[in-house]
Amino acid sequence: MEKQMVDGKPHIASTKIINKALNNVVCSANEISETKYITAVPINLEELGVLSKSDNIVLCDTPGFEDTSGPEVDVANGIGIIKALQTCKSVKPVVLICYTALGYRMNCVRELARTLVRIIPSIQDYLSAFAYVFTKFPDDQKQSINATALGTYKSIEKKEKDEGYRALLADIVEQTEDDVLAPNLLNDPPKKLLKKLADPRNFIGDPSKVFQPFLTEKSTSAVNLQVEKHKANTLHAFKHHHYSIVQTKLDELADLQLVLKRDTIETTYRDCINQLTQDWNTQINAAKHTFDKCMKASHSINKEDVIAYKQTIDNFKSADPLRKHLSEAICADALIQNLDHQTHHLIEKMEKHMGNELELQTH
Structure with a gap:
């Protein structure tokens, strides 16, 4: 991985791709998602030196919501992604929160939380399976992630009736209180992050009964x-x-x-x-x-x-x-x-x- 400037924007790009499945994963310096459909990347944990009950996992790169190619594509992905998840043996939702797209008071996270509650109606029962990874955060901003998350949670209006929405934002606060997953993409080895994500005890075990087709607000x-x-x-x-x-x-x-x-x-x-x-x-x-x-x-x-x-x-x-x-x-x-x-x-x-x-x- 190396740091680049693309159209005047900072960007971290891969220089050598070892896993051929990553050739199908598109990344760019743009704010909108480049991913148009779900892309699966098999990972051999044993080869990477990650000790786990499962030797292999599949990382799935999914499109960003409401920033793809209009409502038609958004609806199609909302259906297609869920159908793919429902056929899995187990699933661990990993929420990527990018610094450059964070917005005022984590506005992007608020919108994403609304969508996730639609995907998993009883989300309170499955928050232990969630992981939140913060990307492109400057080192001097990583220490304030928990405080920012706490401020976002406290700003929820008292009349808010969606308990799942409240619970998800509270879970971000709790998970970032002692340990923030904010890897340095240039220096940190993938083994460190994969080790935390690959624990099979923290997976949703029956996806077909948990995930539901969804629509974003737009x-x-x-x-x-x-x-x-x-x-x-x-x-x-x-x-x-x-x-x-x-x-x-x-x-x-x-x-x-x-x-x-x-x-x-x-x-x-x-x-x-x-x-x-x-x-x-x-x-x-x-x-x-x-x-x-x-x-x-x-x-x-x-x-x-x-x-x-x-x-x-x-x-x-x-x-x-x-x-x-x-x-x-x-x-x-x-x-x-x-x-x-x-x-x-x-x-x-x-x-x-x-x-x-x-x-x-x-x-």
Whole structure:
């Protein structure tokens, strides 16, 4: 490792890569994360002289949250990272806190804490597995890390109700009270840090039950906006009989909810279903009422009435796949059944008045 100046910014870069898996890890002097997706780096602890019950571990470099390539990538990583973690045998979360991105009163840590609480809803039960590594801190700033963390914790508003958020910030204070993990990347050997991180006693043992798909606050806003657009597009498409578009939009909303499990998505989806069902049933009942009125009128039913009724039947027949979502919607066959009923009723009346020419003309 060596210290460099890149575009006027200090940067520590590798000069010789021994572990070939590190070729996939991108680092730069930029403030935003260069990592676009999760990258696994196998580490042979025995080769590095680290004594542990596990000879091998896998370090996973994950993207920074809210600083990748927009909400779409952020959401995809929020899902992909969690799926990867859920398949692991055990996991140790290592939170990297960079001096250059610390922000006022550790603002970046506050935001990260909110995200971590979303990832692990019962985070208080797993804080013993967490480790906090402070990078790029000047030597004269390392001694004040605990005081800064304590000040951040004390600045939490009294009305804060998120106990997981409080607990995580308190854990940073406790872990930095006696021993701060702030390695000198130029001089400290990796063995020292790996030895502290590789203790299998401090790992989360059943990741599949602990980690949950998550959204950052910014991505949550973006998702909510897109969900509302989906709802508007769905209702508009239904109004203009574009049923294949309606089917696609409803499928997408259902799939999104299946993955993210958000109350807002579920509520919007249900609102959409209820409104579509109401519109569907209203149109079918209106068609039946209009047709029945024509059949019972004193004048003969005309060709236009029949064509209009058939058009309604055809429309709802083509929309029948939507009933996978609209379980309370009236089946289009009800229109055909109504046609049969009205026709049979008319025939019965005609047969009843076969001897009365005036009555037959009326019917």
